[in-house]
Amino acid sequence: MTSQPAFTPPPNARAYFLDTSRGAFAVVDHPVAPGVEARGTALLLPGFTGSKEDFTLMQEPLAARGYRTIAVDGRGQHESDGPEDDESAYARGELAKDVLAQAEALDARDTPLHLFGHSLGGQIARAAVLIDHTPFRSLTLMASGPAQISDSQQQRVKLLRDALGVMTMAETWEAIRAMGPPEEVGGPARGIGGQDLLRRRWLGTKPAQLLATGRQLTTEPDRVDELAALPLPFHVLSGASDDTWPVPVLDDMAARLKARRTIIPGAEHSPNADQPLPTAEAVADFWDSVRETGSDEGSDA
Known part of the structure; x- marks a missing residue:
């Protein structure tokens, strides 16, 4: 693909389309x-209604710690193409295979490749490593829980799905804004660039992607035991409060995974936006520990 994404990346970063065996994906590298x-490379997966830009404030501090980061728009998300109406293209297994294709296309064989997923992106990352964990050196789940989202957030997703059934994306945008937050589920995710960027990425996202992934968030089974059986170091990171997966639920998941557990003070469901510097430092500390010891020990909770 020769065209370039519309988003202007931060200094030193490059926005382009990553060509893979499963299509081209918009990234900020x-x-x-x-x-x-150089200490490693990381693939960053955004959450529901989010996009690659959500990681912008983390990428420079991670670069200063020696990590190349590639933030990606998933299939049908913001600047990555996908079908408007075919929800089957966004089945969890299909999105997981996209992640594996992205990892292969990065050709990061000479450096550790870490996988990082926020919220919905964490559940997609989990599905990917359950298919094949071998491309990755570790998995970080940020504000991403063991199964379906909380009851209150399920109601918000249902409202969104009902709205998309009778309104255009532009009309739904206005209706959701009238409802106010939430930042992650049922409304535009928090991000940089103000309302213009948020509106543009909302209108760029395919309705079928939102319908399919919204359903997944409300029906996701608990796959923590399957994940725990993999020979990967895990990191469970969250804010000090979270309406989508309550913090005690994330604590329990971390214990089941024998994962490093980090809680970022002053952050909620999007530590990358609420407290990007301490979030980046915690992530880099985890990746450093994996690189230096071959495993992870300890908790920052």
Whole structure:
């Protein structure tokens, strides 16, 4: 694909379409900072109604710690193409295979490749490693729980799905804004760039993607035991409060995974937006521990 994504990336980063065996995906690729030893690469998956731009404030501090990061719009999300009406294209297994194709296309064989997923992106990342964990050195789940979302957020998703059944994306945008937050489920996710970018990425996202992934969020089974059986280091990171998956639910999931557990003070469901610097530092600390010891120990809770 020769065209370029419309988003202007931060300094030193590059926005382009990553060609894979399953199509092209819009990414923001931030290299390691000049003069810093390269320590690894990470693939960053955004949440429901989110996009690659959600990670912008984390990418520079991660680059300063030696990590190249590639934030990606999933199939049908913001600047990545996908069918308007065919929900089957957004089945969880299909989205997981997309992640594996992205990892293969990055050709990061000479450096550890870490997988990082926020909210819905965490559940897609989980599905990907359950198909094949071997491309990845670790998995970080940020504000992403073991099964379906909370009852209150399920109601918000239902409202969104009902609205999409009778309104256009533009009409739904206005209706959701009238409802106010939430930031992640049932309304535009928090992000940089103000209302213009939020509206543009909402209108760029395919309705079928929102319908299919919204349904998945309300029906996702608990697959933590399957995940725990994999030979991967895990990191469960969240804010100090979360309406989508309550913090005690995330604590329990971390214990079941024997994962590093990090809670970011002053953050809620989107630590990447609420507290990007301490979030980036916690993530880099985890990746460093994996690189240096071959496993992870301890908790930052």
